[in-house]
Amino acid sequence: MDSGKMTCTLALAVFTATLGSLQYGYSLGVINAPQKVIEKNYGHSLGVWSERSAVLSENGTEEEEFSEAGQHPAVVMYWSLSVAIFAIGGMLSSFLVGFVGDLRGRVKGMLMVNVLAIAAGLLMGLCRLWKPHIMVISGRAVMGIYCGLTSGLVPMYIGEIAPKAYRGALGTLHQLAIVSGILISQVIGLDFVLGNDDMWPLLLGLSGAPAILQTFLLPLCPESPRYLYILLGKEEEARTSLSRLNGPYDATSDLEEMKREKEDKEPRMSILTLILSSKYRRQLLVALMMHLSQQLSGINAIFYYSTDIFTRAGVSQPAYATIGVGVINTVFTLVSVALVDKTGRRTLILAGLGGMCCCAIAMTVGLKLQNDYSWMSYVSMSAIFLFVSFFEIGPGPIPWFIVAELFSQGPRPAAIALAGCCNWTSNFIIGMTFQYIQALLDCYVFILFAALLFCFTMFTYFLVPETKGKTFDEIAALFQKGRKQRLKDNTELEQLKTSTDA
Numbered sequence: 001m002d003s004g005k006m007t008c009t010l011a012l013a014v015f016t017a018t019l020g021s022l023q024y025g026y027s028l029g030v031i032n033a034p035q036k037v038i039e040k041n042y043g044h045s046l047g048v049w050s051e052r053s054a055v056l057s058e059n060g061t062e063e064e065e066f067s068e069a070g071q072h073p074a075v076v077m078y079w080s081l082s083v084a085i086f087a088i089g090g091m092l093s094s095f096l097v098g099f100v101g102d103l104r105g106r107v108k109g110m111l112m113v114n115v116l117a118i119a120a121g122l123l124m125g126l127c128r129l130w131k132p133h134i135m136v137i138s139g140r141a142v143m144g145i146y147c148g149l150t151s152g153l154v155p156m157y158i159g160e161i162a163p164k165a166y167r168g169a170l171g172t173l174h175q176l177a178i179v180s181g182i183l184i185s186q187v188i189g190l191d192f193v194l195g196n197d198d199m200w201p202l203l204l205g206l207s208g209a210p211a212i213l214q215t216f217l218l219p220l221c222p223e224s225p226r227y228l229y230i231l232l233g234k235e236e237e238a239r240t241s242l243s244r245l246n247g248p249y250d251a252t253s254d255l256e257e258m259k260r261e262k263e264d265k266e267p268r269m270s271i272l273t274l275i276l277s278s279k280y281r282r283q284l285l286v287a288l289m290m291h292l293s294q295q296l297s298g299i300n301a302i303f304y305y306s307t308d309i310f311t312r313a314g315v316s317q318p319a320y321a322t323i324g325v326g327v328i329n330t331v332f333t334l335v336s337v338a339l340v341d342k343t344g345r346r347t348l349i350l351a352g353l354g355g356m357c358c359c360a361i362a363m364t365v366g367l368k369l370q371n372d373y374s375w376m377s378y379v380s381m382s383a384i385f386l387f388v389s390f391f392e393i394g395p396g397p398i399p400w401f402i403v404a405e406l407f408s409q410g411p412r413p414a415a416i417a418l419a420g421c422c423n424w425t426s427n428f429i430i431g432m433t434f435q436y437i438q439a440l441l442d443c444y445v446f447i448l449f450a451a452l453l454f455c456f457t458m459f460t461y462f463l464v465p466e467t468k469g470k471t472f473d474e475i476a477a478l479f480q481k482g483r484k485q486r487l488k489d490n491t492e493l494e495q496l497k498t499s500t501d502a
Contacts, residue, residue, distance in 0.1 A: 006166060007247045013221040014170050017157050018177040019214040020110060020150035023117060025181025027143050027207045029326075031083055033189030033319070034200045038082070039075050041200070042133045048072045078133040082140055087428035089144020090151070094420035095271065097152030098413025102268060105227055106157040111218045113153070114211040116146035121208020127201050136204065143207055151400075152420045156412065159404030160224040161245055168340035168468060171401025176333040179392065183326040190319065229255065230262045230409040257471055261408055269411040271418055280415070282479050283406045286464055287419045290349075290399035293456035295426035297356055298449030299391050301434050302384055310381065321381075328385050332392035344468040345398050346460065352394030353457040359387040360450035367443035395456075399423070405467045405475055 031038075100109040123139030155174050162170040185203075189195040194203035222241040229238035235255065242251040274280060302325075310318035340348060366380030399419070407415045438445050465478045 010245045013161055014158055014173060016214055016217040016221050017154045018173050019210040020154050021174045021177035022181040023210040024147040024151055025178035026185045027147055029182035029185035030207060034195040037197055037200050039079055042075050042078050045132050046074050048074060082137050085137055085141045086144040087424055089141045090148035090424040091421055093145040093148030094424050095417050097149055097417040097420055100149055101153055101156055101413050106224045107218055107221050110153050113146055113149045114215050116142050117208045117211035121205045125201050125205020152416045155400045155404055156416055157224055159401050160226040169337050172337045172340050172397040174400045175397030179329040179333050183330050186323045186326050226258060226409055229258045260473060269414050271414045274411050274414040280411055287403045287406055287415055288422050289459055290402060291419045291423040292426055294395050294399045295423060295430060296452050297395055300430050302387055325388055328388050329392055332389045333397060336393050336397050344466045345402055346464055346466040348394030349398055349460050352390045353453050355390030356387055357450050357453035359383045360446040364443055364446045408472060408476055
């Protein structure tokens with residue numbers, strides 16, 4: 001869209017779509033804060049939490065003791081499954097993003113999958129009616145399936161309705177909603193709010209609340225004009241959708257762009273066809289590497305390790321320091337929203353990855369020397385905050401929407417599905433293996449991430465083009481130009497080889 005206008009309808013459509021992203025972020029963070037409380041309830045349900053009679057403590061007063069149910073193998077297994085099943089659900093459902101998005105449209109697709117979110121919220125919110133561990137695990141699995149779908153549908157829809165001038169900023173709102181959801185879950189997960197023995201089912205059940213609001217708002221949102229025109233051939237409906245999104249203006253230029261894309265487009269591609277296609281190989285490589293750089297950057301390791309670092313630094317309430325990290329997360333995502341359409345995607349990704357690489361080295365030095373020099377603890381803490389800041393400037397938000405920019409309508413759903421699966425899979429691998437890598441490398445674990453970040457920085461510098469302010473056709477042309485040059489070079493090489501042999 002070339003109108004460059006921000007209308008109330010467009011704002012409503014983007015807000016409504018990102019409610020799914022908010023729900024995704026909330027579901028990511030909500031399980032962590034009340035861990036001990038949930039483990040205790042799992043222990044009661046499994047019959048392994050034994051309450052001892054009152055005993056005399058050292059000072060002679062009576063106090064009630066509890067066995068460490070969280071140490072019981074059954075509780076550990078069910079707790080680990082409660083965390084991991086979310087990512088497994090996301091991995092599996094991410095393959096269906098293209099199918100769901102094309103089945104009845106982007107808006108109706110988001111509307112349909114809300115059934116999953118509401119069902120998941122009810123399973124977790126009513127978990128005390130049966131066996132809490134079974135109900136929570138089931139709810140987390142269903143919520144993971146929902147989040148795997150919405151993490152692809154939301155960027156796809158926003159990327160297709162956003163005017164070219166605002167495409168980056170509006171695309172970044174997906175990540176802003178995710179980090180806002182994480183922050184909200186951290187705050188209301190505190191023990192004096194909802195993260196306590198009485199209220200924790202409500203805390204988990206609220207995961208499905210945004211879906212209820214979104215269900216009422218989605219019927220007010222226009223369908224993607226690109227979907228209507230390019231896939232369905234409904235020009236008048238696409239024109240009407242454009243008018244609703246961008247106000248009264250001449251939509252001819254937008255429709256002409258869509259017409260060219262429709263004429264050039266291949267039929268809707270399957271995931272296997274896209275993988276085997278040489279035409280889109282470079283775009284696919286860039287898309288997958290962007291998502292790998294997001295998850296293998298070590299950002300999740302920071303969240304796993306931050307509480308321990310804050311504790312070792314003498315912070316009496318590490319939970320509040322972790323919330324501080326969440327606030328930084330949100331603030332710098334807002335910075336990215338303001339900068340992405342001015343400085344460009346490539347510039348912000350390079351700055352973010354390079355800055356994170358330096359911070360990872362600083363964290364390693366701080367962790368190694370903080371036992372010898374107390375002030376090194378503050379180096380570690382500062383490095384954590386800066387690491388998160390650099391992540392949210394570029395590597396956090398941009399991979400989610402840049403995939404929709406790199407591909408035309410035909411291969412776009414399959415590309416988003418593949419990128420989403422790559423994101424969920426690498427997230428799952430880091431979550432499952434980080435504790436073992438940390439045990440093996442100790443404080444040097446961040447050197448590993450620094451090396452990965454350096455490689456991702458070099459990849460971005462040499463192979464990722466700038467997409468700011470370009471139409472979908474112009475972006476595709478950037479890759480086709482490189483492809484044609486490589487084909488030309490190969491042809492000349494073959495001719496030279498033939499003439500030499502002759």
